[in-house]
Amino acid sequence: MRNITTFLIALLICASGYAQQALWGGETIISPEIHDDNSVTFRLNAPNAKKVEITGDFLPPLKIETPRGISEAPGRAELVKNEKGVWEYKTEGPLPSELYSYAFYVDGFRTLDPANVFMIRDVATVTSQFIIGDGHADYYIVKDVPHGSVTRRWYDSPTLKEQRRITIYTPPGYESSNETYPVFYLLHGSGGDEEAWIALGRSAQIMDNLIAQGKAKPMIVVMPNGHTQNASAPGESSREYHPAMGGGPREAVATMEDSFGDIINFVESNYRVKKDKANRAIAGLSMGGRHSAAISAQYENTFDYIGVFSAPPISAVRIADEAERAKAVDEFVKKLEVQQKNSFKLYWIACGNSDFVYQELPFCFKKMDEIGFKYTYRESDGGHIWRNWRIYLTEFAPMLFK
């Protein structure tokens, strides 16, 4: 069998319709089926349906309106009934290497693919998943290389006055060595939590593969929960949970920025880490990108590597009132001047050219250029999507601690 990827082969083999029955010998549906040329067939057994559609990020995107302006949503296509009465859709051609998300609509009713056990939650949305290898998505696949460990644990935040859940990747060999390691703080967006970078972000697989290839240094990756009104991902806390994009169940005691010192203290007193600026990196996507910019400015001389993915490095650009905005921007630019003076090794800003954030960047760049702030800009195709954030992580991590 050709080397597609475990993940894919897994999908082919373990696909099993209404699983419980299948285990006892029932009929099985293979979906998605990744063909040798990386085209894909999706199948759904819905004998009573009049119309079955698929929505996925491999289809031409639709334009949708959001409170932040026009954005993109996954496209749709119709399935047709095959000779066995099973609904089918085959992609028009091979799919490029990527981790894809999809769902079906059965007579307008949205459902996951019952033949595919791979599904990932993003806030309150769950989608079915598959990976096409033979390209950059090979970084997202579990390969036969040394693996780091992923621990879900709790740290004490005196600032937020609570225990908070955190996800920590330690590189291969961490447990059996006496070495100290650099630390990379990796922050999620407003739709995420401490599971986001591990699940949709494939951060453990990306780090394992980059380290195995000698492209990234072994490092500890710290993935906290950036919503200070929540203590954890849903179901993992003794507090009420509210999807954060719609607000929290209580007022946060303090901001992510003001409480971030608790996370650094926890990591530096519980892990064998190098405790200097040259060995600390911080990056994040969307809200996490704004956090990274703000935290790296607020905690002076703390981070040598800063990554701002799909976010304006000067958050204040979003303030509606002109006078208020001008004042807040000026204040932040003063912090950037200090940050520039204190120096850093890398300030990396990445954004997709159809992201709604894209239009906020020229203003930020102008302000930063005026003070000679030395950032690097990486522009990609696409919108405000995980596809870009995984790629950015794959490009950013190799530049750290060198």
Add this chain to the structure above:
Amino acid sequence: MRNITTFLIALLICASGYAQQALWGGETIISPEIHDDNSVTFRLNAPNAKKVEITGDFLPPLKIETPRGISEAPGRAELVKNEKGVWEYKTEGPLPSELYSYAFYVDGFRTLDPANVFMIRDVATVTSQFIIGDGHADYYIVKDVPHGSVTRRWYDSPTLKEQRRITIYTPPGYESSNETYPVFYLLHGSGGDEEAWIALGRSAQIMDNLIAQGKAKPMIVVMPNGHTQNASAPGESSREYHPAMGGGPREAVATMEDSFGDIINFVESNYRVKKDKANRAIAGLSMGGRHSAAISAQYENTFDYIGVFSAPPISAVRIADEAERAKAVDEFVKKLEVQQKNSFKLYWIACGNSDFVYQELPFCFKKMDEIGFKYTYRESDGGHIWRNWRIYLTEFAPMLFK
């Protein structure tokens, strides 16, 4: 608001229909809604459907035939359209405290509850979940108590000639203490993998809560993958994955029993543990129960605490050929005689009285009684189901290391 449980409140609040839209202000469906009296209403928006049913383990079970005899399957009930055109089903009364699983059938098409982000995979079956507290299921809920850490990592198995994935619970305070801890090896059934006890088994929540109440000693809980033909849960390995109840992608190099020494070696050389018989326990459900019986007999003087959940302690009872069975049973009984002579502190066998395993036990007990083997038998209601296994864990863990 009354103290239902976070998990439940989470469900109420974060329920959000077609989530992505809901985040941007769309209409929301609340499902499941747990009422003050612990009755539950389920809702589904399927405007084009002619018939919507719910299947769940809170409904009167159906009898089904399996290769091992008659077993139980979750019952079904019909939803009705309410005045808003949303399908609804309300339970006939309050539900007892439990973690429940369910799914919908829309015109015969099985689907998860799109308003509920809590779903758990068991082999290739994914179901929606919710917890009713105010009873024994309070052990399954994340409470405001000190939390242990849960790590997914990889160990080397020289016997199986590969790296294998393993899930390890370390008790609260493990990282910051210099203490050594007892070890509890907790094994899954043929439908599971190294994620089973953590996900459906709620083992981390059960241990956190038992330890916080002083009912169980702080201990390390080791949850390996018991299918030696697989290296890990689906999608977590570089090898092909096959749901194990249908066989593996390759012949296993060795059995779980013969390779178990690798796991003990890994744990005892990588964790601060007490390395004597009095500080080792092993238990498992179904296939894992048979593993526990076989491993505790094979590794002489290694375990003082043995738990066999929903499994015949003498596996050979299942051999069809009478002469072959008699021979294999005799051989195993000889091992039990040695185990009895070497002594142990607890040999706990638990089974539901409608489990298909139930009928295999009298033969095993007769054989064990003949040699004066000192086991304890715990009989519960119900079948071969996670509901029982969670309860058994809650009862077994407090008896360990005392």
